[in-house]
Amino acid sequence: MRGHLVVCGDTPLAFRLADELATRYLQDVTVILPSKKRNHGPQIAELPRVKVHEAHELNDEAFRDVNAEAASAVALVGNSEVGNIHAALRVQELNPGARLVIRMSNTSLGQRIRTLFNDCAVLSDGAMAAPSFVAAALGDPAPSHVRVAGRTLYVARRSDRPTSIICGLADTRRSEGNPRLLPDPHESANLVLAVADKTPRDPLLSHRPHRSQVSGLTRNLALILNRRLMQVAVSLLAVIVIGTVLLSIAAHYGLSESVYLVLLDLAGAADPEPSLGGPAKLIQVVVTLASLALVPAVTAAVVDAVVRARLAGPLELREPISGHIVVVGLGGVGLRVVAQLNDLGVPVVCVEMNEDAVGVPFARREGLPLVIGDATRKETLRSAWVSTCRAVVTVTSDDITNLEAGLSSRDLKDNVRVVLRLFDDDLAGRVHRNFRIPVSRSVSFLAAPAFAAAMMERLIIGTIPVGRKVMLIADVPIAQGSVLEGRPLSDVNQPGESRVLALGRRGGPHFDWAPQAGYRLVRGDRLIVLATRTGIGHVRARSISPSQAPPALRMREESPGG
Template identity: 35%
Template sequence: MVALPRQGNGEPRARGHMVVCGDDGLARRLASELREVYRQRVVLVIPAEQAEHAEHAGQAGQHVAAAGPSVTDTMSGAMVLPIRVETARAPTPEVLLHAEADSAAALALLYEDDETNLRAALAARRLSPGLRLVVRMYNRKLGQHLEELLDEAALVAVPGMDRAALDASTTVLSDADTAAPALVATAIADTNKVVQADGLLLRAAERPVPGRGEVPDPGLCTLALLSSTAADPAGAEGSETSGTPAPELLPDDRTVQSTSARGTVVLEAVRRDGPALPARRLSRRGVPLGELVSARLRWALAGIVAAVLALSVTTTVLTDADPVHATYLTLLDLFSINDPALEDSTTRQVLQLLSGLVGLALLPLLVAGALEALGTFRTTGALRRPPRGLSGHIVLLGLGKVGARVLARLRELDIPVVCVEKDPDARGIALARDLGVPVVVGDVTEDGVLDAARVHRAAALLALTSSDTTNLEATLAARVIKGDVRVALRLYDDDFATAVYRTLRSAHPEAVTRSRSVSHLAAPAFAGAMMGRQIIGAISVERKVLLFAALPVAGHHQFEGRTVTEAFRAGAWRVLALDTAGPEARSPDLANMGQDGHPSLLWDLHPGHVLQPQDRVVIAATRRGLAELLDPSASSRRTTR
């Protein structure tokens, strides 16, 4: 198990359990994640109707606890701790006390109502000032204020504890925010094994055995050697059979180079192949000149300017006027405000007539330009339509709270998007209008809506509406229009998702179809926050798990004063990146962007770089390796065993 950090007074806190409170599938998912990935003892507080789903999934406390304090996972041989299920309508102080939240290591409040989570968080902080809180809130601004308030309350309750060593931290997350990176990675690179660090999406990519003469791409680093080299298009993991070596986590370079008959798992950045989004935006930040005036009008105005210059030069050559005076006379004639050249020479009269003709052509151009600019400003606040030549884009169905977050993430990556939304007052409509993203307003199940979104030239389809049937119907319609389009659809029911996936895979074996649940994608981020802010995420490798964490070098003799190569321990941990931001400017949660919005992680570290006490590093570690880093006594206990 992963040990908790020490308290501010230097004394280790007694080990506690995890309490998860919620009223939907995210609570059940999180309880399973804590038990299966982090091997934690969990108390799950859910309404009575949700407890039936937990029992159906084999999570009810009485079923698991009947085998004793822990049971053995028959697949992996590891010890699995029980989940105790308590039923309650709301997380009142009495309910939290009954769940022993006052002695727990962490508490997660996952109710769909922000106000319910806020009230429970305040009550939990009064019950236990040293309790780590993870709160689910969609309102970002309110969540930020709540996080600061609860952290200040913990600092007041525990005198002498500075903020840097604050163990009783509060983390506010949104399931939509945490699920968005995985949904984006599915649409771009067909994977959900992703970790978000400082705004960068990283994925664990499985690489088959390279053929003869092929040079494998090492990515950022090699995370594991697989036990099976067979590729499964369904996304199933390899299986350990008799005579097949088990997956080897964090192997050293010599082992990787000497092993040629096994596939590998490498860490790489998620990137998209295809055209980037053109730098054309209509937003409140300003309107480009190309949008104000059309190309034809610009060419016509250029012709007028050329004619004026030609007349000015001609006047200078054929008359006694100097260039400045000749230009002035030409402009006066152009705007018909000069006296008729009755007493002047024939040359001057001809030039005046020509200038007048050019002025007659200028008047309608000025009127047309004014009308075009007025029309552009009037339509700046309106929704854009998909351009006719658009291709290689992602069609996003649904602009609710999840769709809006995914849209923002896609635009941060400069990926062209076309949105489809039935409700013109949906959450993401204002965001799409502000970003200048094309939107088709209409029911996706109606004829012509997907055609208007140019799905026949799209690279991927993300069906993220709140209706399973709508997402499925849109997927089937898209398959008819373009059979090989990559599809990721959001489905709530697991059994229904399994049946849909198998059917679509059988009907369209050449196409990629993935079903995703927001609660399933968000649970790892919430679980990492419950283990501490240093946990960035987790990636499964067959039946094993790799954890990603951000740790300060100071206080860890395994890192301090050592080079990157010396700090690496095969099978336990590996330094991946260095946080280049100063200690005062570091973001406490590297799963999100830094304070200034710019990435601060350096991934291409020289093997001879010496780690200093003031540094902070990102590591990949096994469960046992991270436990040893966070709890030095774990090393001695392992040695005695």
């Protein structure tokens, strides 16, 4: 890295990112934000190795004040996507060689935006965090597929007996919220990283509802059609059927002839018959009047159903449902969680207080049940049938709302699985211990490692959330004069921190997925490494040349206990 790092924003992601760069990578960071006293400014200002520069606008003057012309990387992680793009264009004009990392929730637009810059990564924190929320809601590891050097890796349980295990990933049996990562020996891990070898598998099969098409159609019709109009139509139809039988008896007609006469009455072609007796005449009149009323009743029911389906969009939960997942909050993160659950075939009920939320149009377009209301009120949660659901995922942007909705859900169903989105890590830990809520996650916590890795100019292969922790897969080159040059490959493998998945010798295009532990590393070698946030920082520090390493790290590596 040829210069310092710049982070723009006072968001939770900006705080997590600055902390990651300063404490994990030991980098000098300058953060540009509007005020040290607002939002996450006070927390950012207290971070070590971090300088704060106050600027109300990300203009050329602000970037010159922090010497952005010499920065090696600049991260734009503010809430305004337009502002992030505008600021990135300014930085490129001042420093064409700087690496840009832009936060954007619109990933399709982001892929087009990145082509406008020389060296740019466009990342979505919501997209990175959503798989973790989905995994927590299902109580299983998400089907995390990562394409690495021509192979597809995925996370699986050892009990599923995957055929090609690379290494043990974590032991989650001790504590769901605090798993033991990269245990030694790796056979003790119940969660593993494996290579997809075209073996048929469906890790989420047990989560898919087994409903027939007929039962699904019946349920949907029951929810769409107006109950009162249908009751009227059924009553009139019953009168007509009974009238047909009585007419056959009173007038001494055969059943087929009675049906014929009633069908004519239904068509409005009633033919008076003076020779009929009094009871038969009365029956014919009643049937005729019921027939006249049936046609508009059925028409009204059909028209009402069509209008309500088009205007209201999602189905209203009038009938009890069970086995579903309730997602509270349809913002950027909630939208992605709902979309992934829906794609996996898991029944979802959405709860949102604001009808203008970004995820509401998606729910209506997909015909998903949607409850508009305050999720902190038990009446709203009852409307979403929390009492019979499988899990509740609260992903609004407010910690208190998420916590209150989670606790209220527990009141309605004591054993319901609750997944909270909480920024405050200390609060998350205390909630886990005191309220028996096993899983709580912060979007910025899950996304920050990938943003930091992108700023450090390494290939971002993927992130793997495990409980409340995050693991990284990175491509690490061995530099000349680095600590690792000349050392055996086994030195990189540190229990609980890092493990080499594959070795690319001298920068060659092919990787060895079963390298010898005694192989001596040389400059130009590339390592595909699976590591914790701490582990990836240590591996990087030992793989770079001495001139790039901070003095504190050089002293640490040269010490006898290093």
